[in-house]
Amino acid sequence: MFIRTSEPNSSLESFRADVRAFMAKELPEETRRKQTLGQHIERDEYAAWLRRLGSRGWLTGKWPKEHGGLGWGPDEFAVFGEELGRANAPPVVPFGPTMVGPVIYSFGTEEQKAKYLPGIIKHETWWCQGYSEPGAGSDLANLQTRAVRDGDDYIVNGQKIWTSFAHWADMMFCLVRTDPDVKKQEGISFLLIDMNTPGITVRPIIGITKGHHLNEVFFEDVRVPVANLIGEENKGWTYAKFLLGNERVGVVDVGKFERYIEGLRQLLNDTKENGEPLSKDPDMRQRVAGLEVSFETIKALMADQLAAAQRDGSPPLIGAAALKVRSSEFQQAALQTIMDVFGRHGMVYQTDALHPGFNGDVVGPDEMAGFIYEHLYRRAATIYGGSTEVQKNIIARGALGL
Amino acid sequence: MPQFSSDERQLLHDSVQDFFANQYSFEQFRELSAASHESGFSQDAWRQYGELGWLGVAAPETVGGTGAGLTELAIIMAGAGSALAMEPLLSSTVLAGGALELVASPDQSHHLDTVISGERVWAFCHAEPDGGYAREYVTCLATESSEGYVLDGKKTFALHAQAADQLIVTARLGDANGPVSLFVVPSNSEGLSRHAAPSLDERRGASLMLDGVSVSADAMLGQAGHDQTEAVNAVLDRGVLAVCAEACGAMTAVTEQTVEYLKVRKQFGQPLAKFQVLQHRLVDMNVSCEEARAATHAALTAADNNEPNARTKIWRAKVQVGRSARYVGSQAVQLHGGMGMTDELAIGHYYKRLSMCESLFGDADWYLRQLANRLD
Numbered sequence: 186m187f188i189r190t191s192e193p194n195s196s197l198e199s200f201r202a203d204v205r206a207f208m209a210k211e212l213p214e215e216t217r218r219k220q221t222l223g224q225h226i227e228r229d230e231y232a233a234w235l236r237r238l239g240s241r242g243w244l245t246g247k248w249p250k251e252h253g254g255l256g257w258g259p260d261e262f263a264v265f266g267e268e269l270g271r272a273n274a275p276p277v278v279p280f281g282p283t284m285v286g287p288v289i290y291s292f293g294t295e296e297q298k299a300k301y302l303p304g305i306i307k308h309e310t311w312w313c314q315g316y317s318e319p320g321a322g323s324d325l326a327n328l329q330t331r332a333v334r335d336g337d338d339y340i341v342n343g344q345k346i347w348t349s350f351a352h353w354a355d356m357m358f359c360l361v362r363t364d365p366d367v368k369k370q371e372g373i374s375f376l377l378i379d380m381n382t383p384g385i386t387v388r389p390i391i392g393i394t395k396g397h398h399l400n401e402v403f404f405e406d407v408r409v410p411v412a413n414l415i416g417e418e419n420k421g422w423t424y425a426k427f428l429l430g431n432e433r434v435g436v437v438d439v440g441k442f443e444r445y446i447e448g449l450r451q452l453l454n455d456t457k458e459n460g461e462p463l464s465k466d467p468d469m470r471q472r473v474a475g476l477e478v479s480f481e482t483i484k485a486l487m488a489d490q491l492a493a494a495q496r497d498g499s500p501p502l503i504g505a506a507a508l509k510v511r512s513s514e515f516q517q518a519a520l521q522t523i524m525d526v527f528g529r530h531g532m533v534y535q536t537d538a539l540h541p542g543f544n545g546d547v548v549g550p551d552e553m554a555g556f557i558y559e560h561l562y563r564r565a566a567t568i569y570g571g572s573t574e575v576q577k578n579i580i581a582r583g584a585l586g587l
Numbered sequence: 588m589p590q591f592s593s594d595e596r597q598l599l600h601d602s603v604q605d606f607f608a609n610q611y612s613f614e615q616f617r618e619l620s621a622a623s624h625e626s627g628f629s630q631d632a633w634r635q636y637g638e639l640g641w642l643g644v645a646a647p648e649t650v651g652g653t654g655a656g657l658t659e660l661a662i663i664m665a666g667a668g669s670a671l672a673m674e675p676l677l678s679s680t681v682l683a684g685g686a687l688e689l690v691a692s693p694d695q696s697h698h699l700d701t702v703i704s705g706e707r708v709w710a711f712c713h714a715e716p717d718g719g720y721a722r723e724y725v726t727c728l729a730t731e732s733s734e735g736y737v738l739d740g741k742k743t744f745a746l747h748a749q750a751a752d753q754l755i756v757t758a759r760l761g762d763a764n765g766p767v768s769l770f771v772v773p774s775n776s777e778g779l780s781r782h783a784a785p786s787l788d789e790r791r792g793a794s795l796m797l798d799g800v801s802v803s804a805d806a807m808l809g810q811a812g813h814d815q816t817e818a819v820n821a822v823l824d825r826g827v828l829a830v831c832a833e834a835c836g837a838m839t840a841v842t843e844q845t846v847e848y849l850k851v852r853k854q855f856g857q858p859l860a861k862f863q864v865l866q867h868r869l870v871d872m873n874v875s876c877e878e879a880r881a882a883t884h885a886a887l888t889a890a891d892n893n894e895p896n897a898r899t900k901i902w903r904a905k906v907q908v909g910r911s912a913r914y915v916g917s918q919a920v921q922l923h924g925g926m927g928m929t930d931e932l933a934i935g936h937y938y939k940r941l942s943m944c945e946s947l948f949g950d951a952d953w954y955l956r957q958l959a960n961r962l963d
Contacts, residue, residue, distance in 0.1 A: 322924050324854035347925050392928050393920075393935030458719025468952055517917075528946030529719040531744025531794065534787040537622075548744050548784045548794050557787060564920050564938070565928045572924065574864060 189492045194260060201264045204243075208272035211237050220273045223555015224539050225396065228311075228353045234275050235308035244282045245306045252290040252298070253306050259494045263439075263487070270440020278350065280312035281305035285358040288375065288424050292416040301356075301377070315345040315359035315378070315402060316425075323575050325360070326369040326422065330404060332361035332376060334411070339363075339376065341384075341407040347569075351387045351400035354380045360425055363418050375421035377413040384408070394561040395536045429571075430502060437487055437512045442480055445519040449473065452526045452550060463526060472522050479515045483508065503584040506576040513566035513573065520560035527553055590656050590891055599659060602639070603666035610635075611670040613933045619673045620789035620936075626750055627791040628673040633705050636663075642680050643703030646688060650699050656891035657825060661832035661883065668836030671933070671940055673790055675708050675747035677947075681829040683709030685822045686755050690769055690809040698753070698771060710751035711826075712742040712795055713819060720949035722823055723816060725767050727758035727797065735804035736760075738770060738778075742795040746947075749783035749793035755808070756797065757819060766814035771806045772797075788939040824901045826948050828890060831883040831908040834944035838879060838915040841937035842872045845919045848926075859922075868922060872915050879904075879911035899961070902954045908944070909951025916941035 216234060219226055226234075238244050247262045248254020257265070269276060277283075286305045289297055304310030321328040330343025341361060351357065357378045364372030378385075384407035390399040416424055450473065453464040463469050490504040524532075530549035538547050538554040547554065567573040581587040591599065611632060619628055636642050645660040646652025653659070660681065667676055679702055687699040701707035718724030727740030738758055748754060754772045759765035772779060778800040781793035809815065846869050849860040859865050886904035889897040916938040920927035927934045945951065 317925070320853075322854060324856075327854065391930040393930060393939065395930060456719065457717040459721035459724050460717055463719065468956055521913075524942070525946070525950055525952065528950055529743075530716075531714075531792065532787045532943055532946050533744050533784045533792070534789075535784050546782065548782050561939075564917065565925070567921060568924055568928065573921075 189496060190488070192495060197260055197264055200261060201268060204265055204268040205272070207241065208268055208274055212272055212274050216275065217273070219541060220275065221555075222538070222551060223558050224541055224543070226275055227541065231275055231278075232308060232311065235278065238277065239307040242306065244277055244308055245286060247283075248286065248290065248306075253302055259491050263491060267439045270438045271443060272440070273444060276438070278311070280314050280349070280354075280358070281308070281310060284314060284428050285312055285377070288358070288415060288428050291427065292375075292424050296412070297377075297415065310356055311350065311354045313348050313351045313354035313357045313380070313402075315348060315351075315357045317347045318344055319346055323572055325425075326373070328360055328362060328373065330359070330361050331365070332363050332374060332409070334363075335408075337411050338408045339411060339414070341376070341378065341404045341409055343404050345402040345404075346400075347390070348387075348400045348402050349398050351380070351402050352389060352397075356380060357402070358415075360421055363421075367419070370422040372419055373421040373425070374418050375415040375424045376409055377415065378407065378409050379413075382407050382409065392562065393564065394558045396539070396558060396562070437483060437508060439484065439487070442483075442512075442515065442519065445516070445523070446473070446476060446480065448552065448556065449476070449519065449523050449526070452523060452552070455550060456526050456529050458529060463529070469522075469526075476515070476519050476522065479511070479518065483512050483515055486511070503580055506571075506579045506583075509570060510567075510573050510576045510580075513563075516563050516566050517560075520556065520563055523556050524560050527557065532557075591659055596659065596662060599644075600662050600666075603641075603663055604669075606635070606639070607666045607670035607672065611672060613671070613936075616671045616673065616933075616936065622785070628675060628750065632672070633674045633708075636674065636676070637703075637705030642676075642684075642705050645680075646684060646699060646703050650696050651703050652699075656887075657828055658884075658887040658891050660825075661828060661887050664829045664832035665836030665839075668833035668838075668940065668944070669840040671788075671837070671936055675710070675750060677826065677829055677833070678710040678745065678747035678751065679705075679708050682711035682822055682826050683753070683755050685825040686711055686769060686808065686818070689818045689821055690815055692809055695771075695805065695808060701753075707752040708747065708750050709753045709755065710745055710748040710792075711755045711822065712745045712748055713757045713823070714743040714745070716741055716743055716794075718743070720953045722820055723767075725757050725759050726763065727756065728762070729758040729760050729765075729768055729770060729807075731761070732801065735802050735806055736770065738772065738797045738800040738802060740797050742797075744782075744784065744786075744792050744794040746786060746790055746792040746943075748795065749781055749791050754779075754795070756795070757815075760807075760812065766812055767816045767819060768811075768813075769808040769815055769819075770802055771808065772800060772802055776800050776802065786943060788936065788943045790943075820898075823948055824890070824898060827901055827905050828883070828887060830944045830947045831879070831886070831904050834908050834912045834941055835876070835880045835883055837937050837940050837944070838872075838876045838912060841919045841934060841941075842869070842876050842915060844934065844937075845869065845872065845922050848923055852924075865922065868918060872918055875911040875914050879908045882907035899958070902958055905949065905954045906951045906958070909954070912941040912945050913951070 242255050246255040246257040250256045289301050318328050332339040332341045359376045359378050361374050361376050362372055363374040384405045386403040388401040389397045391397055453469055454462050456463045486508050493501050533548045534557045535547055535554045640653055641663050643652035644655050648654035684702045729736045729738050751774055756770050756772050760768045778798045780796045783793045785791055850858055852859045882904040886900040889900040919934050920938050923934050926932055
């Protein structure tokens with residue numbers, strides 16, 4: 186208890202200053218404006234921003250140097266994420282840099298590394314994740330998308346769902362069933378699929394936000410070269426677990442959470458009740474104080490886990506589960522408080538104000554549409570990335586021996 | 588207020604449930620909520636509500652209503668909530684109907700006729716941008732003129748105000764300390780601008796700007812110079828009861844749908860309904876629905892019987908319903924997993940409707956503060 190704190194790292198603060206300066210200088214004004222209002226960023230604009238980050242190697246800063254990364258430790262990675270969030274810059278799309286990239290450099294052939302890694306480092310390739318299926322959500326191992334060997338190819342048939350950015354993607358990393366006759370986890374392979382291959386259909390899924398980033402992806406007799414298989418056939422579940430371990434590492438968007446609280450405080454100042462700013466209302470003040478307590482606890486959890494990661498070389502999986510549960514709940518609580526302020530403005534949701542090029546007037550505060558979008562979107566924070574229920578099972582089994 | 592007997596209420600409830608179950612599908616809601624839809628509600632359903640007598644169920648028999656009470660109105664609102672109905676029942680029937688019933692003088696009774704028949708859609712615009720949920724914050728001004736009155740000021744976004752033919756607007760007569768008065772403002776009045784927008788739950792409404800809006804003397808409801816604060820409070824309380832009932836209907840429907848979904852959805856080799864954690868969650872949703880219903884029912888009874896503490900019960904009901912709605916709405920989405928986050932399924936739409944119900948006329952925290960302030 187209370188034993189280990191992170192090693193102090195003086196170069197960390199100069200790195201932070203470097204990132205902060207980059208954000209101030211390199212984030213285009215137009216993108217910054219859209220982000221402030223919560224307006225949708227289109228593919229080309231997003232890709233251009235990611236390429237800028239890629240030009241500094243910052244998309245893949247955490248990768249080992251031998252694979253083209255900068256060899257960041259968990260604290261550099263955390264600082265980078267914080268400053269990105271603080272600047273309200275479009276976040277790094279994780280599918281290439283955090284997910285398939287490490288799988289490729291850990292389990293791929295030299296040819297595969299040479300072919301795919303540079304595109305991830307520079308964001309020349311847009312990746313998406315073909316995991317979930319209608320029958321395989323929390324029970325991912327239940328996936329049924331079938332890949333049958335035919336000469337030098339696999340023929341893929343099936344369907345993926347909740348595929349973020351499939352409509353923009355060049356490549357998909359896909360979990361497929363290559364052996365239906367063994368235990369579920371032992372018949373899965375990890376396949377890289379070119380999204381331009383004939384037989385692939387992408388169907389948009391509109392969310393409760395009325396926005397679109399998720400898709401269904403249908404595969405009908407899609408030919409995928411065997412050269413696109415990562416590692417060994419039927420060992421895909423191992424690679425997937427490795428990837429999930431990587432994905433869930435203490436990643437809390439500290440910068441964004443700060444902006445929630447700042448945004449809330451600004452709205453409280455600007456919104457009046459009975460002629461007085463809500464920032465004077467004792468109930469609202471108590472809620473803000475409560476959110477700050479939760480936020481500080483989350484940061485403290487992160488700090489302890491970072492220290493553990495430094496000691497052990499890898500982050501604690503159980504700690505990551507707890508952090509995911511609490512940070513997703515915090516996110517929802519902060520956004521709900523913001524919504525409660527919007528109730529005073531009539532709870533108007535002008536989705537057309539979120540489309541680039543919107544030229545009209547908004548009813549109520551400028552930031553209302555963007556924050557309502559965010560609130561509705563983060564209703565899923567306790568569902569995606571492993572639902573709260575699944576995370577609690579992980580903790581129960583892994584930490585409490587239940 | 589005269590009330591239906593239990594049997595009569597059961598009959599009304601059955602016919603309401605029947606109508607919404609069979610004639611108001613989710614597909615209908617989808618069509619009406621599309622931005623491209625002209626009015627955002629069903630003219631046909633509105634006409635049928637009128638024919639069924641629903642729009643006058645709580646209005647006095649002397650003006651052609653059924654002469655029943657707020658409980659009967661609540662039975663209808665619960666049905667509307669269960670089907671995500673889009674028609675302006677809240678603004679026209681409940682709020683404007685209530686205001687006209689309580690404040691209008693006998694020679695102004697023709698207004699209430701149009702509410703009961705449904706031939707005019709009404710809205711009640713009271714809240715103001717700097718007032719928040721505070722009920723007594725009125726800065727809109729009515730100045731006497733040769734024709735009657737000139738109105739100036741702003742009103743916060745109100746549901747259905749964009750569709751209204753007639754708006755009831757509150758304003759202080761004469762100056763900032765003048766008596767709160769109610770004015771009937773035709774929607775095509777010069778100087779009146781409506782900024783139409785969609786609400787969170789895909790209904791529509793509008794905020795108002797009144798810039799030298801000229802109305803005739805008889806546009807003022809009731810007795811000139813009389814402060815209508817108490818009547819406004821009574822109207823808002825009717826609104827509170829109506830959204831409590833609407834929320835009860837929506838919560839019950841979404842809970843039923845969630846129970847059914849969990850029985851069917853299989854993961855890890857069995858229906859999700861087999862997992863005890865999820866069973867208890869469904870139970871909590873179910874019990875929350877019951878609590879909301881009971882609290883609303885107690886408030887309705889107190890209101891219909893003109894009990895002295897009716898207002899306290901109404902405000903407590905809003906707190907209870909707010910708590911229940913927040914829990915039931917969010918858990919309905921959570922238990923549906925990714926599917927609950929889609930526009931395609933009804934679940935997310937119930938969640939958004941319940942969020943609206945929570946905030947209309949003040950949220951649970953606000954009413955809790957009002958109740959706390961009233962403690963001895």
